[in-house]
């Protein structure tokens with residue numbers, strides 16, 4: 001098995017096993033929920049609620065909390081799609097949406113390296129705390145760029161490991177538990193975006209204890 005396949009297989013196995021209890025994990029309070037809040041702010045800042053309708057994809061959607069929250073807003077969405085490599089995560093996300101009577105999200109079980117959508121089919125892509133699981137991160141950014149329409153936005157959040165707190169949390173602690181993950185420096189994320197053809201790449205750091213980094217690029 002190649003490193004690429006090992007990493008992906010381990011991620012799938014880990015999240016299939018974790019799916020049922022994922023929403024109860026303490027990381028929801030410290031990392032995931034603050035990230036959803038930052039995405040919401042960014043989406044409202046981008047188009048507000050009065051602009052033209054748009055199509056959105058959430059890559060590595062996990063148990064689907066972000067898309068459920070977005071579906072309950074007045075953001076002008078035409079199509080909301082959520083994708084994850086772990087089929088149990090997709091199942092939990094689907095059940096959660098059904099419970100909240102939210103029937104207009106499409107869940108897709110697929111790999112971020114091979115997004116099963118035609119070129120230029122979305123206006124915005126979000127990716128929340130999933131990027132560190134991808135063995136070939138540059139390829140994923142190129143793939144995301146491919147399916148974004150001109151002027152579309154890629155909004156990516158992952159652990160910020162460029163200060164002492166971030167290094168300790170992500171490289172030392174999370175690295176020791178998950179083993180097959182890698183949080184890259186912000187400058188590497190910036191390079192991935194630029195080499196994939198994104199313009200106006202901006203970064204925003206948030207949180208102190210579990211520092212996160214939002215990177216936004218314009219297609």
Ligand SMILES: C[S@@+](CC[C@H](N)C(=O)[O-])C[C@H]1O[C@@H](n2cnc3c(N)ncnc32)[C@H](O)[C@@H]1O
Pocket residue numbers: 008011012015032035059060061062063064065083084085086089110111112113127128129130133134
């Ligand atoms: C830490 S969870 C984050 C879930 C969600 N975005 C959130 O913020 O709560 C990482 C997610 O990425 C997914 N994932 C890992 N590798 C993936 C890949 N190659 N393609 C798509 N999803 C992947 C996992 O299955 C898992 O659901």
